[in-house]
Amino acid sequence: MRKVLVTGSAGFVGFHIALRCLQRGDAVRGVDNFNSYYSVSLKEKRSKILREFPDFSEVRASINADDILADLLKKDKFDSIFHMAAQAGVRYSLEAPYLYTQSNIDGSLKLFEALRMHQPSSNCIAASSSSVYGRSEQMPFRESDAADQPSSLYAATKRSMELIASSYVHLYGLRIACLRFFTVYGPWGRPDMALFKFVQAIQNRESLELFNSGEMKRDFTFVDDVVSACFSVEAFQSSAKLSPANDNGLFEIFNVGCGNPVEVKEFVRAIESSLGLKALIQNQPFQPGDVHATHADITKIQGMTGWRPKVSINEGIQHFVDWYRAHY
Numbered sequence: 001m002r003k004v005l006v007t008g009s010a011g012f013v014g015f016h017i018a019l020r021c022l023q024r025g026d027a028v029r030g031v032d033n034f035n036s037y038y039s040v041s042l043k044e045k046r047s048k049i050l051r052e053f054p055d056f057s058e059v060r061a062s063i064n065a066d067d068i069l070a071d072l073l074k075k076d077k078f079d080s081i082f083h084m085a086a087q088a089g090v091r092y093s094l095e096a097p098y099l100y101t102q103s104n105i106d107g108s109l110k111l112f113e114a115l116r117m118h119q120p121s122s123n124c125i126a127a128s129s130s131s132v133y134g135r136s137e138q139m140p141f142r143e144s145d146a147a148d149q150p151s152s153l154y155a156a157t158k159r160s161m162e163l164i165a166s167s168y169v170h171l172y173g174l175r176i177a178c179l180r181f182f183t184v185y186g187p188w189g190r191p192d193m194a195l196f197k198f199v200q201a202i203q204n205r206e207s208l209e210l211f212n213s214g215e216m217k218r219d220f221t222f223v224d225d226v227v228s229a230c231f232s233v234e235a236f237q238s239s240a241k242l243s244p245a246n247d248n249g250l251f252e253i254f255n256v257g258c259g260n261p262v263e264v265k266e267f268v269r270a271i272e273s274s275l276g277l278k279a280l281i282q283n284q285p286f287q288p289g290d291v292h293a294t295h296a297d298i299t300k301i302q303g304m305t306g307w308r309p310k311v312s313i314n315e316g317i318q319h320f321v322d323w324y325r326a327h328y
């Protein structure tokens with residue numbers, strides 16, 4: 001039986017990855033500190049679903065804690081490690097900067113150190129973010145872009161993680177892929193993200209805050225497509241293992257987006273039609289740290305792994321609304 005480690009397993013994306021790994025027959029070890037950035041009860045509910053599988057075990061601890069990751073990797077050999085734990089959220093990084101450097105930089109370094117010491121040949125798939133493209137106005141965003149003008153500390157910590165990963169691959173022959181996720185949405189999503197907030201407000205007949213009149217574009221990506229992208233990259237890493245050319249490690253960055261940006265005000269209209277209700281909109285100015293548009297060029301991941309996104313925005317919103325209505 002294959003063994004995988006998922007950091008951030010009680011989080012939105014980590015939960016979906018862990019669940020799909022269990023469904024495909026892997027033994028899964030999850031690590032999460034259940035922090036209170038958003039509803040801990042939502043994290044508990046995700047964890048409860050995973051704990052129903054006999055092949056799931058959970059460590060409730062911070063990845064920053066002294067030897068947590070080193071001990072786990074010393075004890076068990078993992079075929080793949082999905083590193084999803086992070087302090088997420090662009091806007092909150094203006095309020096609580098040290099939480100970001102701690103989890104996203106120091107925490108990731110703890111993982112790369114543990115890999116270096118105990119399992120340099122395991123596949124590691126680490127979550128990065130489209131926000132690393134920052135103020136770049138060249139669309140669509142390509143992995144080869146400089147990504148050196150972050151608009152927020154969150155973005156800067158994600159880019160830092162990528163650079164640290166690249167140096168560890170170079171120095172120690174690790175196998176790390178950093179996946180730049182573009183606005184992930186779907187069932188069990190984060191309450192601090194637009195889709196959750198919009199659906200909640202419309203459903204409760206409350207007004208919703210729309211920044212910059214909704215005239216920003218986002219390359220929304222359905223969570224199942226994100227999980228399948230992680231698996232495609234994992235398969236690519238595993239096949240690359242066979243090549244002697246990769247003795248010095250394997251480092252790749254991949255965009256994971258739909259390649260089809262949608263204006264936020266269009267997104268609100270699609271939610272209205274899915275709910276059959278009208279939104280009460282409260283316009284707010286453009287927020288510091290935000291970017292005007294994101295648009296992924298996905299030719300690299302398509303060409304190297306064969307992955308392509310499958311879920312349209314209307315289908316994806318409907319899946320979320322169905323989940324939201326069943327749970328709230």
Ligand SMILES: NC(=O)c1ccc[n+]([C@@H]2O[C@H](COP(=O)([O-])OP(=O)(O)OC[C@H]3O[C@@H](n4cnc5c(N)ncnc54)[C@H](O)[C@@H]3O)[C@@H](O)[C@H]2O)c1
Binds near residue numbers: 063103180
């Ligand atoms: N959701 C998106 O749209 C999106 C977009 C781009 C990148 N990402 C990245 O994808 C990953 C997953 O994001 P998400 O949306 O699932 O966020 P999330 O907040 O739902 O999940 C992160 C999980 O990590 C845990 N965590 C945070 N710091 C930790 C630490 N030091 N030790 C142990 N656990 C810790 C949290 O408790 C949480 O459960 C993150 O790395 C995030 O930065 C997400």
